[in-house]
Amino acid sequence: MRLTTEEYKALEDIVGPEYITQDPVIMESYCQVWGNKLEFGDKRHRPPAAVLLPGSTEEIQAIVRFCNQADILFKPSARAFEYVATHLARERGILLELKRLNRILEIDPKNMHAVVEPFVTMYQLLDAAGKQGFYVGKPGVGYSAAVISLACCHQEMTISQLYTSGYGRNVLGCEWVLPTGDVLNLGTANREGGWFSGDGPGFSLRGILRGRAGANGGHGVITKCSVKLYPWYADSPTEYELSRGPGEAISAAQIDKVPDNYRVNVLTFPDTEKMMKAARDIGHAEIACIVAPAYLTTGFREEGNDEQWAKMTASPPDPNEIVRMVPVFVNGHSTRELEYRERAVMAAMEKWGGHLDPQWNSEKVKAQIFMYQIWSTGVFLRATGDFMLSTQGLDGSLESQLKYRTVEFQALQPFADAGDIVHPTMGMSYRPMEHFSLGFSGGIATGIDPWDPLSFAAARKYLDIVYDPDGPCRPYSYTNRGAMMQIEDIEHVHERWGPLYDNADLWLQKVRNMLDPNRVADWSAYIPPEYSKEKGE
Amino acid sequence: MAWQDYEHDMQRCTRCSYCKYIPWRYIKDFNYMEGCPSAARYHWHAYAAGGKFNLSYALMQGAIEIDDTFLDVLYKCMMDGSCDIACKVQQDIEPLQHMQELRIECVDQGYLLPQHQPFLRSLRNEDNLLLKPRAERGDWAANLDVKRVTQENAEVVYFAGCRYSYDQELWPTAQAGVKLLQQAGVDVGILGADEACCAGRAYELGYEGELTKFAEHHADTLKTVGAKVLVTPCSDCYGTFKVLYEKIGKKLGIEVYHITQYLEKLIQEGKLQPKKPIDLKVTYHDPCHLGRLGEPWIDWEGKEYKPKGMQIWLHDPPKKYRRGTNGVYDPPRNIIKSIPGVELVEMYRTREYAWCCGAGGGVIDAYPDFAQWTGAERLKEARAVGAEAIVSACPWCKRNFLNSAKQTGNDIKILDIIELVQESI
Numbered sequence: 001m002r003l004t005t006e007e008y009k010a011l012e013d014i015v016g017p018e019y020i021t022q023d024p025v026i027m028e029s030y031c032q033v034w035g036n037k038l039e040f041g042d043k044r045h046r047p048p049a050a051v052l053l054p055g056s057t058e059e060i061q062a063i064v065r066f067c068n069q070a071d072i073l074f075k076p077s078a079r080a081f082e083y084v085a086t087h088l089a090r091e092r093g094i095l096l097e098l099k100r101l102n103r104i105l106e107i108d109p110k111n112m113h114a115v116v117e118p119f120v121t122m123y124q125l126l127d128a129a130g131k132q133g134f135y136v137g138k139p140g141v142g143y144s145a146a147v148i149s150l151a152c153c154h155q156e157m158t159i160s161q162l163y164t165s166g167y168g169r170n171v172l173g174c175e176w177v178l179p180t181g182d183v184l185n186l187g188t189a190n191r192e193g194g195w196f197s198g199d200g201p202g203f204s205l206r207g208i209l210r211g212r213a214g215a216n217g218g219h220g221v222i223t224k225c226s227v228k229l230y231p232w233y234a235d236s237p238t239e240y241e242l243s244r245g246p247g248e249a250i251s252a253a254q255i256d257k258v259p260d261n262y263r264v265n266v267l268t269f270p271d272t273e274k275m276m277k278a279a280r281d282i283g284h285a286e287i288a289c290i291v292a293p294a295y296l297t298t299g300f301r302e303e304g305n306d307e308q309w310a311k312m313t314a315s316p317p318d319p320n321e322i323v324r325m326v327p328v329f330v331n332g333h334s335t336r337e338l339e340y341r342e343r344a345v346m347a348a349m350e351k352w353g354g355h356l357d358p359q360w361n362s363e364k365v366k367a368q369i370f371m372y373q374i375w376s377t378g379v380f381l382r383a384t385g386d387f388m389l390s391t392q393g394l395d396g397s398l399e400s401q402l403k404y405r406t407v408e409f410q411a412l413q414p415f416a417d418a419g420d421i422v423h424p425t426m427g428m429s430y431r432p433m434e435h436f437s438l439g440f441s442g443g444i445a446t447g448i449d450p451w452d453p454l455s456f457a458a459a460r461k462y463l464d465i466v467y468d469p470d471g472p473c474r475p476y477s478y479t480n481r482g483a484m485m486q487i488e489d490i491e492h493v494h495e496r497w498g499p500l501y502d503n504a505d506l507w508l509q510k511v512r513n514m515l516d517p518n519r520v521a522d523w524s525a526y527i528p529p530e531y532s533k534e535k536g537e
Numbered sequence: 538m539a540w541q542d543y544e545h546d547m548q549r550c551t552r553c554s555y556c557k558y559i560p561w562r563y564i565k566d567f568n569y570m571e572g573c574p575s576a577a578r579y580h581w582h583a584y585a586a587g588g589k590f591n592l593s594y595a596l597m598q599g600a601i602e603i604d605d606t607f608l609d610v611l612y613k614c615m616m617d618g619s620c621d622i623a624c625k626v627q628q629d630i631e632p633l634q635h636m637q638e639l640r641i642e643c644v645d646q647g648y649l650l651p652q653h654q655p656f657l658r659s660l661r662n663e664d665n666l667l668l669k670p671r672a673e674r675g676d677w678a679a680n681l682d683v684k685r686v687t688q689e690n691a692e693v694v695y696f697a698g699c700r701y702s703y704d705q706e707l708w709p710t711a712q713a714g715v716k717l718l719q720q721a722g723v724d725v726g727i728l729g730a731d732e733a734c735c736a737g738r739a740y741e742l743g744y745e746g747e748l749t750k751f752a753e754h755h756a757d758t759l760k761t762v763g764a765k766v767l768v769t770p771c772s773d774c775y776g777t778f779k780v781l782y783e784k785i786g787k788k789l790g791i792e793v794y795h796i797t798q799y800l801e802k803l804i805q806e807g808k809l810q811p812k813k814p815i816d817l818k819v820t821y822h823d824p825c826h827l828g829r830l831g832e833p834w835i836d837w838e839g840k841e842y843k844p845k846g847m848q849i850w851l852h853d854p855p856k857k858y859r860r861g862t863n864g865v866y867d868p869p870r871n872i873i874k875s876i877p878g879v880e881l882v883e884m885y886r887t888r889e890y891a892w893c894c895g896a897g898g899g900v901i902d903a904y905p906d907f908a909q910w911t912g913a914e915r916l917k918e919a920r921a922v923g924a925e926a927i928v929s930a931c932p933w934c935k936r937n938f939l940n941s942a943k944q945t946g947n948d949i950k951i952l953d954i955i956e957l958v959q960e961s962i
Contacts, residue, residue, distance in 0.1 A: 019580065025606040026581045028595040029588035034551040043548055044594060053580055081553050124567050143561035144554050238565050249860045250560055250889055251626045305629050306855035309844070378627050383849040385549025419846030447848035451548055455848055
């Protein structure tokens with residue numbers, strides 16, 4: 001037993017006997033996450049000492065305070081579909097599964113924000129908000145990703161961020177149980193004015209709260225959070241009737257047409273550069289809600305691998321096609337506005353020599369694209385049970401991205417040629433923000449098979465190249481390394497890249513240690529309190 | 538396949554938790570998003586199908602042993618297959634078959650759930666799961682003027698199943714099924730006291746040998762009586778005859794219909810004409826063994842492989858997964874729609890992703906409180922869509938709904954589709 005009887009009893013007294021367990025059988029379902037194989041060599045890793053299901057902020061405070069007294073590591077977890085979601089840096093560590101905190105507390109249409117608890121998924125919020133004419137952004141990591149995890153805790157993105165901005169920029173007020181057990185209210189959460197401001201009045205610590213890559217459960221527990229909402233001009237996800245043919249699997253079901261207040265066009269250009277420049281013009285014009293360069297294949301999946309393969313072999317995808325295509329969505333609350341915006345998109349297309357390829361612009365295909373890009377496709381892990389994102393997350397201009405994609409493709413190419421890592425047909429997507437003045441790479445989603453020694457070794461070698469601070473990716477920022485914390489040793493990331501960026505790692509450690517003087521908040525996907533000391537435990 | 542043969546599936550389960558919910562795109566109301574009763578009722582991830590993959594993986598590595606908790610996790614599950622459907626929207630893995638093999642392993646290793654043992658003894662000694670004497674099996678039809686197929690030939694054999702044979706409260710429904718067939722001019726007979734359990738439930742508990750034994754018995758019996766068609770009003774029996782016997786390579790040598798399929802045919806042919814209007818708003822509950830688990834078995838033998846230079850797992854020959862698509866969904870709905878005055882409203886969870894009634898997988902016997910809770914959730918859902926009655930097509934569903942309604946005070950009408958047709962004829 002890794003917790004003493006007294007410790008277990010003390011925790012049990014806080015949450016009640018129904019909501020705590022240390023049964024070894026149950027613990028096994030909290031230590032097997034898909035990314036573990038790449039980081040720890042096996043899918044199964046160290047089980048937690050106990051799992052608790054707290055039911056309130058007060059209970060979480062009491063648990064955290066006890067952890068401080070008893071020197072027990074803790075880590076909050078919502079849906080736990082993340083590379084190292086259940087991993088704890090020490091054996092004497094407990095997981096707080098937040099499934100009892102599952103309410104949408106408020107949707108405030110006047111101030112355009114929603115307040116949620118940690119177990120609420122983005123899909124749930126999209127639906128509830130959609131019914132009141134609001135949108136939040138599609139989670140790129142599947143239906144079950146939690147709002148607070150996306151907004152406050154992880155590297156974040158959404159394909160609609162041209163319109164909705166990234167999740168991390170939509171955080172307003174938060175109720176935050178610090179690693180000491182104290183509650184800190186951010187924004188105006190502690191004022192009578194409500195939750196709606198993250199940057200004042202009231203003080204904002206959003207940069208500390210989440211930074212670029214998030215603390216991934218490493219600096220306490222966000223128990224409530226307010227996020228911004230954006231206008232939405234169609235039905236909410238649960239209101240659509242999906243149709244499918246007789247005998248078709250449920251995965252084949254689709255909506256029949258793009259909703260009236262939206263238009264979807266898939267633009268094809270002579271080359272990637274022209275596509276990106278047209279996309280930038282559209283972004284600058286502030287007329288589109290989704291502009292997703294080279295991000296088209298997502299969701300176009302057959303019901304199983306064998307069916308997918310049959311389709312691929314019958315009609316081999318052209319890898320050069322997707323990388324010069326961009327789906328563009330416009331919306332509007334009047335026909336006139338919608339038509340104006342669509343005409344502007346067409347003008348940009350023509351300026352850069354683009355055209356509408358009929359095979360991507362039929363009503364059926366556009367409806368399919370709409371559904372996949374607006375709601376979610378889930379996460380495609382069927383090919384091997386895993387995929388690996390490339391470095392992902394370069395924050396930069398379009399020009400920077402065009403240079404970076406070449407570097408990264410070159411690094412990947414030998415492994416792709418050998419067949420140990422599959423070169424994607426989707427290319428590397430660019431996720432624009434701030435009307436295309438800034439953006440970041442969606443990464444190359446590479447198919448790997450962690451259970452195939454050759455593929456596994458290739459993935460490792462490839463990561464070694466992109467993580468090498470003296471390697472080809474050196475000019476392309478530290479922050480994108482942060483996004484890779486899931487599959488790369490956390491110390492490795494910070495120790496090697498921090499010094500290149502004004503010792504940012506040391507600052508991060510200072511922040512961490514200030515928030516967590518007793519070092520009880522798990523740091524396995526954040527930053528260790530100090531380097532190396534904990535290794536070999 | 539043995540449970541260990543699912544190691545690759547254990548590795549590829551991504552903990553996406555889709556097995557806990559109905560396929561997300563089909564959610565109509567977030568109060569009714571849960572698909573797996575075990576994961577909804579019990580707190581820990583282990584109770585979901587994904588968690589059971591984790592447990593097996595740990596078992597293979599020697600990290601845990603089969604103990605009481607393991608059995609609790611494994612058997613507090615209706616084996617209703619909701620997880621399997623939701624998982625396969627995204628993955629090429631087999632959560633349900635894995636759990637089935639794990640149960641078989643537990644039985645083979647002697648890890649038996651004590652609560653199941655009286656029922657198994659009853660099966661072995663009295664050919665039924667209801668703890669009743671074999672001699673009483675035909676009592677439900679004592680006053681029924683119907684052929685005994687062991688004594689005189691009939692074209693159709695009506696197979697009542699254990700629940701209808703012994704649950705007196707349900708006898709009128711079983712009898713009505715026979716009468717409807719007779720009214721339509723069908724040459725129908727019953728096995729009466731010579732009927733025995735299909736053994737599908739025993740198989741779900743992990744008693745593989747019982748299924749083989751009873752499959753062989755039924756094949757022999759049915760060959761002797763010479764009927765061409767078997768019609769059963771029990772979805773469990775239907776699923777066993779249609780799917781499980783096929784799975785273990787035992788052929789019954791007779792055409793198998795669920796009564797909803799047969800009644801639909803008779804109505805379409807004009808041999809049965811529901812004419813009397815029934816002013817009732819009903820919802821239809823898809824029994825798991827008729828719906829997603831009633832999909833014909835697809836046998837596959839071959840190997841997994843990856844094509845050269847690609848990271849994608851394929852099958853040689855290509856494998857068709859059972860995704861519930863071809864279960865029996867429309868015949869009962871068509872029957873209901875054919876009855877004048879009846880308004881059919883769908884629940885939020887229907888067809889492939891219907892919520893289980895709570896009776897399956899041995900739960901009604903071993904964990905009656907869990908079974909009733911599950912049934913009560915379904916009744917609540919039926920009420921939520923405005924139904925005055927919930928109509929099913931399986932005596933196990935009806936029994937469990939009756940128990941749940943009694944427990945919770947839900948006064949919704951609980952009907953079998955046979956009763957609805959009978960009332961309208």
